[in-house]
Amino acid sequence: MKLRHLICFCLLLCVGLFACKSKGEQADEAVAHIDLPQIQEQGKLVVLTINSSTSYFNYRGEPMGFQYELAQQFAKSLGLELEVKTAKDEAELVRMLLDGEGDLIAYNLAVTNHRKDSLIYCGEENITHQVIVQRKGRGALKDVTELVGKEVYVNRGKYRTRLQNLDEELGGGIHIHEIDADSVSAEDLITWVAEGKINYTVATNEVARINRTYYPNLDISLEISFDQRSSWAVRKTSPLLAKAADSWHRENINSAAFRASAQRYFELEKHTVHSDFLSLKDGKISHFDDLFRKYAKEIGWDWRLLASLAYTESNFDPTVVSWAGAKGLMQLMPATARALGVPAGKEQDPEESVKAATKYISNLKQIFSKVADADEQVKFVLAAYNAGVGHVTDAMALAEKYGHDKYRWEHHVAHYMLLKSHEEYYQDPVCKNGYFRGLETYKFVNEVVDRAKAYQEKVRK
Numbered sequence: 106m107k108l109r110h111l112i113c114f115c116l117l118l119c120v121g122l123f124a125c126k127s128k129g130e131q132a133d134e135a136v137a138h139i140d141l142p143q144i145q146e147q148g149k150l151v152v153l154t155i156n157s158s159t160s161y162f163n164y165r166g167e168p169m170g171f172q173y174e175l176a177q178q179f180a181k182s183l184g185l186e187l188e189v190k191t192a193k194d195e196a197e198l199v200r201m202l203l204d205g206e207g208d209l210i211a212y213n214l215a216v217t218n219h220r221k222d223s224l225i226y227c228g229e230e231n232i233t234h235q236v237i238v239q240r241k242g243r244g245a246l247k248d249v250t251e252l253v254g255k256e257v258y259v260n261r262g263k264y265r266t267r268l269q270n271l272d273e274e275l276g277g278g279i280h281i282h283e284i285d286a287d288s289v290s291a292e293d294l295i296t297w298v299a300e301g302k303i304n305y306t307v308a309t310n311e312v313a314r315i316n317r318t319y320y321p322n323l324d325i326s327l328e329i330s331f332d333q334r335s336s337w338a339v340r341k342t343s344p345l346l347a348k349a350a351d352s353w354h355r356e357n358i359n360s361a362a363f364r365a366s367a368q369r370y371f372e373l374e375k376h377t378v379h380s381d382f383l384s385l386k387d388g389k390i391s392h393f394d395d396l397f398r399k400y401a402k403e404i405g406w407d408w409r410l411l412a413s414l415a416y417t418e419s420n421f422d423p424t425v426v427s428w429a430g431a432k433g434l435m436q437l438m439p440a441t442a443r444a445l446g447v448p449a450g451k452e453q454d455p456e457e458s459v460k461a462a463t464k465y466i467s468n469l470k471q472i473f474s475k476v477a478d479a480d481e482q483v484k485f486v487l488a489a490y491n492a493g494v495g496h497v498t499d500a501m502a503l504a505e506k507y508g509h510d511k512y513r514w515e516h517h518v519a520h521y522m523l524l525k526s527h528e529e530y531y532q533d534p535v536c537k538n539g540y541f542r543g544l545e546t547y548k549f550v551n552e553v554v555d556r557a558k559a560y561q562e563k564v565r566k
Contacts, residue, residue: 152208154190154212156532178357182357198214202340209343226347234332241323258297337350388565403463473489500525503521
């Protein structure tokens with residue numbers, strides 16, 4: 106009996122192992138057979154990317170990013186709906202692709218020999234390299250040898266490694282300061298350079314180009330590394346999709362849509378240039394004061410606060426269009442304007458813009474109704490107006506997780522909004538909206554509040 110039971114057990118075990126193996130092989134086989142025809146049949150292209158300033162992020166409730174826009178254009182050319190999934194790093198991107206969680210990596214994935222065994226690189230080949238980020242002017246460095254004797258601040262990792270190697274190549278003398286990436290990101294260091302707190306840091310040319318649109322005083326021309334090739338990628342078993350991506354990039358790299366996307370992220374200045382139109386001593390803030398008075402009553406705001414918001418957004422210019430596509434006096438994003446009832450073509454009508462903005466503010470006040478203090482609530486509403494609700498609720502969740510008051514702005518939620526550009530924080534499980542350049546929102550809230558106080562001191566209610 107014992108022998109019979111043992112034989113039965115072995116047979117059952119073999120059958121089970123065979124069944125498991127068959128399921129695994131079937132799954133692999135299913136993934137292996139997904140190429141362009143199968144994707145077109147399902148009507149959807151699933152792209153994989155990473156949250157970052159250069160590829161994909163959420164801004165004012167709308168998805169944005171250079172790689173995201175290119176993926177949108179590519180999917181549209183194929184007549185496909187686009188779905189985006191994010192990974193935390195390049196290794197996870199590749200794993201997700203090979204596991205069949207997506208069809209294409211829409212990200213500048215580094216080209217390496219070992220990845221060529223399982224991937225086909227496709228689309229536009231990008232060349233990236235590291236650069237010194239410094240301020241423009243006569244004293245700007247023109248040659249790497251001039252780094253000797255200079256103080257350069259970098260995060261640990263590829264930037265420090267390259268700088269250390271360069272230091273050895275030059276025989277020493279570069280004063281390298283390693284900064285904790287948990288508290289200060291590479292983008293923070295670039296901001297420090299722009300503001301004159303430090304003189305030099307290092308970044309990839311792509312990241313440096315994006316940051317130069319926020320800080321036009323930056324010089325990013327000095328290269329310090331060899332070129333690194335990167336591009337999109339698909340599975341080795343999707344040659345038709347790779348061919349379609351190659352063809353699309355060749356045909357569209359000079360198209361109006363492609364050029365507009367490149368200009369939006371790498372060329373257009375991100376800040377509105379401000380100048381006062383009217384003298385406050387005349388008792389007027391703008392030509393639209395009557396509109397601000399009329400609609401501020403509907404949300405219980407001082408009209409001068411609403412005027413300050415408009416000035417910060419558009420410089421009281423109803424015709425302005427931001428780098429992100431926001432329009433009008435109150436700079437509403439297209440989807441937001443539609444949802445608030447602004448008729449198509451009326452986005453730049455001052456009254457339509459102010460009316461819709463106050464509706465939006467009313468909605469935001471409801472969302473942040475648990476922020477009991479009225480002055481505090483204003484800061485939360487302004488932050489959400491600038492960044493989108495999701496990034497503010499992410500910062501609130503982080504504040505709560507790390508023992509801060511999620512209903513107070515300064516030194517609490519604002520602190521975590523500033524950290525939303527750091528991987529450790531935007532990849533935290535409590536964050537649902539990924540990367541965000543929180544410094545801009547922090548400055549925005551301060552500017553609106555401070556200017557409103559100035560208006561209140563000089564202009565009658």
